[in-house]
Amino acid sequence: MTAAAGKSPHPAFAHASEAELARILDFYDVRWRYEPETYPIGWNLDGDVVESFSPDFYLPDLELYVELTTLKQKLVRKKNRKLRRLRELYPDIRIKLFYARDFRMLMLKFGRMALIEDLTGATGQSTPPRPPASPAPQVSVLDPTGAAPSDEPGSVGRAATGDVAGGIASDLSRTGSRRRGRRRRASEAAAAALPVAPAGVESRGDPA
Amino acid sequence: MTRTADLQTDIGEVLLTEEAIAAKVAELGRRIGEDYAGRNLTLVSVLKGSLPFMADLMRQIPLPLRIDLMEVSSYGGTATESSGLVRIMKDLSATIAGEDVLLVEDIIDTGLTLNYLVRYLRGKNPASLRICTLLDKPARRLVEIPVDYVGFEIPDQFVVGYGLDYSERYRNLRFVGVLRPEVYTPPA
Numbered sequence: 001m002t003a004a005a006g007k008s009p010h011p012a013f014a015h016a017s018e019a020e021l022a023r024i025l026d027f028y029d030v031r032w033r034y035e036p037e038t039y040p041i042g043w044n045l046d047g048d049v050v051e052s053f054s055p056d057f058y059l060p061d062l063e064l065y066v067e068l069t070t071l072k073q074k075l076v077r078k079k080n081r082k083l084r085r086l087r088e089l090y091p092d093i094r095i096k097l098f099y100a101r102d103f104r105m106l107m108l109k110f111g112r113m114a115l116i117e118d119l120t121g122a123t124g125q126s127t128p129p130r131p132p133a134s135p136a137p138q139v140s141v142l143d144p145t146g147a148a149p150s151d152e153p154g155s156v157g158r159a160a161t162g163d164v165a166g167g168i169a170s171d172l173s174r175t176g177s178r179r180r181g182r183r184r185r186a187s188e189a190a191a192a193a194l195p196v197a198p199a200g201v202e203s204r205g206d207p208a
Numbered sequence: 209m210t211r212t213a214d215l216q217t218d219i220g221e222v223l224l225t226e227e228a229i230a231a232k233v234a235e236l237g238r239r240i241g242e243d244y245a246g247r248n249l250t251l252v253s254v255l256k257g258s259l260p261f262m263a264d265l266m267r268q269i270p271l272p273l274r275i276d277l278m279e280v281s282s283y284g285g286t287a288t289e290s291s292g293l294v295r296i297m298k299d300l301s302a303t304i305a306g307e308d309v310l311l312v313e314d315i316i317d318t319g320l321t322l323n324y325l326v327r328y329l330r331g332k333n334p335a336s337l338r339i340c341t342l343l344d345k346p347a348r349r350l351v352e353i354p355v356d357y358v359g360f361e362i363p364d365q366f367v368v369g370y371g372l373d374y375s376e377r378y379r380n381l382r383f384v385g386v387l388r389p390e391v392y393t394p395p396a
Contacts, residue, residue: 024320025320029327030323102348106318108366109318110283111282
C-alpha cells in the first residue's frame, strides 16, 4: 500500500522504537514497508517451516532491510542467531541491524534523548501482543546452534508465522543430505522471494 | 535544573586537533582544485554545521568558484517537527543548472539528510554533483551514497566542535572532540 507524504496509515507497530524510526524515515522522505516479508530459516524433518524471520522494515529504494533491536544486549543473542541464519540462507539480502546503542545514538543525533526510556526496552512495547499462533508440532529444529526459537520480547506481535515453535527440542544429529535439502529449500524460497506473512504496510509516495 | 554547557570540561577527548583539521582541509582543497580546474564549480554548504569547514575549504581551492548556502530542518528539531517532512529553511540563492556542484558537508552518519539533499539538488539539473565531507561515520550509515571527498573517517562516537553541535552548543570549538556521555544522558 502506498500513501501520500505525511498521510501514511502507519501499522500497529510492535514497539515504540519502530514507530519512531518510521517517523524518521517519513521525515526524510524514505519509502518503507513494515514487515513485508517473512523468510523461513528453519525446517522440520518433513520440510515444514518451523522458524522464520521477518525484518522490521524494508526500504525499497535502497533495497535494504532494517531490523531494530532496542532490547538490552544480553537479550538480543537469539535475534543475532536468527540474523546469522538469514544471512547464511539468503546471502543476497542486505540487512542493517540497529541495536539499542545505535538507536540511542540516533535519538541523540536528533536531540530526542529525553524520550529514550519511552522508546526502548520493554517499556517501548507499544502494542499488545497478537494472538498466539497454533501450537507448534513436536519436531526438531534444523539449526546447528541447537537454540530453540523463541518469542523474544522485541518481536511481540510480529507477523511471522514461523516463530511458533516454542519448546521445540533441538536435534543436532542432522545428516548431510538433510542439510543439503534445507539449503536447497532455502535457495528455492529465496529465489521465489517467498513471503510467508501477509504483505506489510508501505508508506511514502515516490521520492520528490 | 538545566545543566550549563562548559567548553572545557564537557569534552572527554580531542579526536581531531585544529592542526590536523587544517592540514586535511588544505589537502582536500588541493585535490578539489585539481579535479575542477577549468570548470564552473559551485560549493553548496548546509547550515549550520558545515559553516567552519566551508569557510576554510573554499579558501584552499585555487579556483574562481561560487558558493551558496542551504538550511534544512532536522528531525526532532522542535516538537512540531517530529512528524511531516524535511523543510527547506533556506534555499539556494542562485540557479545551479549546468554548474558543477560540490556539496560540502560537515559529517555524514546515517546519510538520511544527504540522501534528501542529493535528490533535491539533482532536481535542479546541475552539470555534475559530487559530495565532500570533513567527517565520515560509516558505522552509522543507513543510506549508502558514494562520497567523493572524505576528510576523516571517525569512530562511532558523538562528536562536537568545528561546526558540530549538541543542542546548538560547542560549534565554536576549534577542534573536533568527543562529548562526555554525562552531558547528554538524561538524569536518572
